[in-house]
Amino acid sequence: MGGRLGIPMEYKSRRGLWLESDESRLPFIIREDCTHEIPTRGFEQCLKLIILWVEDKQLLSQQEGNMFQPNMFDKTPESEMGKMRMEDEFESSRSATDNMEALSGDEQDPNHHPKKKRYHRHTQHQIQEMEAFFKECPHPDDKQRKELSRRLALEPLQVKFWFQNKRTQMKAQHERQDNQQLRTENEKLRADNMRYKEALSNATCPHCGGPAALGEMSFDEQHLRIENARLREEIDRISAIAAKYVGKPLVTYSQVSPHLPSRSLDLGVGHFGPQSVMAGDIYGSAVDLLRSVTAPTEADKPMIIELAVAAMEELIRMAQAGEPLWITSADHTTEILSEDEYFRTFPRGIGPTPVGLKSEASRDSAVVIMNHMNLIEILMDVNQWSSIFCGIVSRAVTLEVLSTGVAGNYNGALQVITAEFQVPSPLVPTREYYLVRYCKQHGDGMWAVVDVSLDNLRTSPASRCRRRPSGCLIQELPNGYSKVIWVEHVEVDDRVVHSIYRALVNSGLAFGAKRWVTAMERQCERLASVMASSVPSGDGGVITSPEGRKSMLKLAERMVMSFCTGVGASTAHTWTALSGSGADDVRVMTRKSMDDPGRPPGIVLSAATSFWTPIPPKIVFDFLRDENSRNEWDILSSGGLVQEMAHIANGRDPGNCVSLLRVNSANSSQSNMFILQESCTDSTGSYVIYAPVDIVAMNVVLNGGDPDYVALLPSGFAILPDGPVAHGGGALGVGSGSRLLLQLIVPDDKWQGKRRGKEENEEQGME
Numbered sequence: 001m002g003g004r005l006g007i008p009m010e011y012k013s014r015r016g017l018w019l020e021s022d023e024s025r026l027p028f029i030i031r032e033d034c035t036h037e038i039p040t041r042g043f044e045q046c047l048k049l050i051i052l053w054v055e056d057k058q059l060l061s062q063q064e065g066n067m068f069q070p071n072m073f074d075k076t077p078e079s080e081m082g083k084m085r086m087e088d089e090f091e092s093s094r095s096a097t098d099n100m101e102a103l104s105g106d107e108q109d110p111n112h113h114p115k116k117k118r119y120h121r122h123t124q125h126q127i128q129e130m131e132a133f134f135k136e137c138p139h140p141d142d143k144q145r146k147e148l149s150r151r152l153a154l155e156p157l158q159v160k161f162w163f164q165n166k167r168t169q170m171k172a173q174h175e176r177q178d179n180q181q182l183r184t185e186n187e188k189l190r191a192d193n194m195r196y197k198e199a200l201s202n203a204t205c206p207h208c209g210g211p212a213a214l215g216e217m218s219f220d221e222q223h224l225r226i227e228n229a230r231l232r233e234e235i236d237r238i239s240a241i242a243a244k245y246v247g248k249p250l251v252t253y254s255q256v257s258p259h260l261p262s263r264s265l266d267l268g269v270g271h272f273g274p275q276s277v278m279a280g281d282i283y284g285s286a287v288d289l290l291r292s293v294t295a296p297t298e299a300d301k302p303m304i305i306e307l308a309v310a311a312m313e314e315l316i317r318m319a320q321a322g323e324p325l326w327i328t329s330a331d332h333t334t335e336i337l338s339e340d341e342y343f344r345t346f347p348r349g350i351g352p353t354p355v356g357l358k359s360e361a362s363r364d365s366a367v368v369i370m371n372h373m374n375l376i377e378i379l380m381d382v383n384q385w386s387s388i389f390c391g392i393v394s395r396a397v398t399l400e401v402l403s404t405g406v407a408g409n410y411n412g413a414l415q416v417i418t419a420e421f422q423v424p425s426p427l428v429p430t431r432e433y434y435l436v437r438y439c440k441q442h443g444d445g446m447w448a449v450v451d452v453s454l455d456n457l458r459t460s461p462a463s464r465c466r467r468r469p470s471g472c473l474i475q476e477l478p479n480g481y482s483k484v485i486w487v488e489h490v491e492v493d494d495r496v497v498h499s500i501y502r503a504l505v506n507s508g509l510a511f512g513a514k515r516w517v518t519a520m521e522r523q524c525e526r527l528a529s530v531m532a533s534s535v536p537s538g539d540g541g542v543i544t545s546p547e548g549r550k551s552m553l554k555l556a557e558r559m560v561m562s563f564c565t566g567v568g569a570s571t572a573h574t575w576t577a578l579s580g581s582g583a584d585d586v587r588v589m590t591r592k593s594m595d596d597p598g599r600p601p602g603i604v605l606s607a608a609t610s611f612w613t614p615i616p617p618k619i620v621f622d623f624l625r626d627e628n629s630r631n632e633w634d635i636l637s638s639g640g641l642v643q644e645m646a647h648i649a650n651g652r653d654p655g656n657c658v659s660l661l662r663v664n665s666a667n668s669s670q671s672n673m674f675i676l677q678e679s680c681t682d683s684t685g686s687y688v689i690y691a692p693v694d695i696v697a698m699n700v701v702l703n704g705g706d707p708d709y710v711a712l713l714p715s716g717f718a719i720l721p722d723g724p725v726a727h728g729g730g731a732l733g734v735g736s737g738s739r740l741l742l743q744l745i746v747p748d749d750k751w752q753g754k755r756r757g758k759e760e761n762e763e764q765g766m767e
Helices: 043-064 078-095 124-136 142-152 156-201 219-245 253-259 301-320 339-345 372-380 382-388 499-506 513-530 546-567 617-625 627-632 695-702 748-766
Strands: 018-020 028-030 326-328 335-337 358-368 393-403 414-421 431-441 446-453 465-467 470-476 482-492 576-579 586-593 602-613 641-649 657-664 673-682 685-693 715-721 736-746
Touching: 124 142, 124 156, 142 156, 301 393, 301 414, 301 431, 301 446, 301 470, 301 482, 335 358, 358 513, 372 382, 372 431, 372 446, 372 470, 372 482, 382 393, 382 414, 382 513, 431 465, 446 465, 482 513, 499 715, 513 546, 513 673, 546 641, 546 657, 546 673, 546 685, 546 695, 546 715, 617 673, 617 685, 617 715, 627 641, 627 657, 673 695, 685 695
Parallel strands: none
Antiparallel strands: 018 028, 326 335, 358 482, 393 414, 414 431, 431 446, 446 470, 465 482, 470 482, 576 586, 586 602, 602 736, 641 657, 657 673, 673 685, 685 715, 715 736
16 A cells, blocks of 8 residues: 555455455555555554645645546445545556655654655646547556557556546546436426415315315325215215105105196207207107107106106116016017016006006017127217117107216216107007106116106196106126116007007017117127228228228118108108008108208108018018119119129128119110118018119218218118017018108109199099
8 A cells, every 4th residue: 555554354345455464463454556564553653644644645635736536436435435536646646656666664664754756747648648548448458558558658557547537537527417407306396396385375165265275185185085075976966866755655647747837838949958869850840749848847856866766776676587577478489577466566666557558568688799888878868879779769859967977977867858769660650758767887887777757747648658667787798798688668559550560569579678679789780890990802892991981881871860760650740641541551741851961952752651461571671682683673773784882791690781782774875873772680670771872972982081961862661570570580470561661852843833733633623
């Protein structure tokens, strides 16, 4: 160490130092280049030598200036850093000295002051050369240091220590920069913290306007508490109302009806709110049930909530119960409800069956390819509900939403709606309901939606139908599937149903649970086809993109909805019988289509008729949907060759598809025509619906354009079985009832001329 005092042995070495000790000396740490050691002459002498050596080093540092930078190491205390800095300075100066002489015995005497060493400053050229080399290689090896020392006329140790000190200097500089950056960031965070604390101290309560007592609560915790309070308030509001009335005896029809306040029957569509689907807006208007009821009053709402809660309990039990409540039929195709067992099990229902009404009850289940939450959303949105079940629901209106449910889902949602159900034939009267719909979650992944009639809350004439607790139980299944159990329980007057459809209605295929379940199953398959991201090879090559495929399916969906709303016996329609009687009559209806981009302008003439054929429904369906047999019955084909240009399958059954047909006219003077056709079938009925489309507009659709501006005037067939369905899916009856709807555009001048001619003929007949 050249006269330097080391570190006691009990400390660990950080720089590869040697340890030495014997009986005559104190333990010291000696560097390998050390040539002298300090003898033990007593503790006071050692301490005095240390003080002298430190003073000597301080004096040399003041004289020579800050030649060397402090040597800093990771996690080194300031005291150790001072020792290490003194070691580096001494060794650098020692290596730079031309004459490095050993201390004599006298110099080792602690009473003798050590000699001052001569220091050698590097020249500017040497410093520049070493700095340039440092930029290229901060850690030179032994060979590079020797080459550099030879070139700069320095000792290898001088070069080694210069690079060591340079690295230490750069590290210290970087640490200072990092510390400054962290200090700036810390000051910024402190300022933000002070600003937030000031904002919280000035916060006011959103309810009372007073100061908000936040205390030491964090911002996130405060946000969660506010959200939880809002959710708790919503749940408590619904639960309190329901709990207030559940357990009290339900008010029967006879008790409530005499005390009902009078209600105005003059209520426009605009009062129903934004959620409304009115087929009458398309096919005319009429003052009927859907326009004759008002939203419930405040006095009615407690009883509506009580009725909805009781109906939900009844639906759950009916969906999960077996015998003796439900009895399987002899052919194992249906389940029959035991009326006696029903009234024993549910004495607190909506009352006995009114005189003149017949009870219809059915239950069915299926697994559908749709997420359970999407099904709940469809059922609780009247627009989506009437679109998905367009073959059953001809019109639906939401009168009032009593509760939207818990935020984020429909748990506890309560709605008052009116709806009209139909069969695609005017020979079967529609069924109109004024009901409450209630949605509730039952455990994890189990939901239920129930409907029950509110006929006791209206002053209109006695209804021909009443809906007891009906609806569905939806259970979540893996991979996006859901299991649906549907219960349909109604009381109706079926005496006005035509004999051709009586067996269909009695079997439950017209309005029963099986029709609802099969319609949901088919629509879920159709939606899955719409959401497909790839274009199957079977699309004929005309459809080249997923966007074009979706646009074509959307256009076909609008065509089917237009057909279904116009073919039934809805009270919004004004049908006129022209000829025949009973099932063979032809009914016509006219309306004017103006300023509607989705329909051709002019007078629309709709003609519909029903007929029975002694042929099974499947054979009739396959014949009508086959393009090869189309020229045998379709006047649009005019005897020409019909070719399928595009084919989109939208269900498991091969008959469920959308096709684009091209009619090659046999007459060369006539241009070719395109026909859009959708065919769908299930065990409750089949449809073949078609409409001529403009070639230019269809090209836009096939390229992914908006299909809402394509004018459509659909025609088609509704094919219904004439009896129950066998276990394998075929009809037990030998025939089928078909409903044909044709729609034509009649020029306004010709229509007026025909009307004048008809009036003149009637006048002559009267004379």
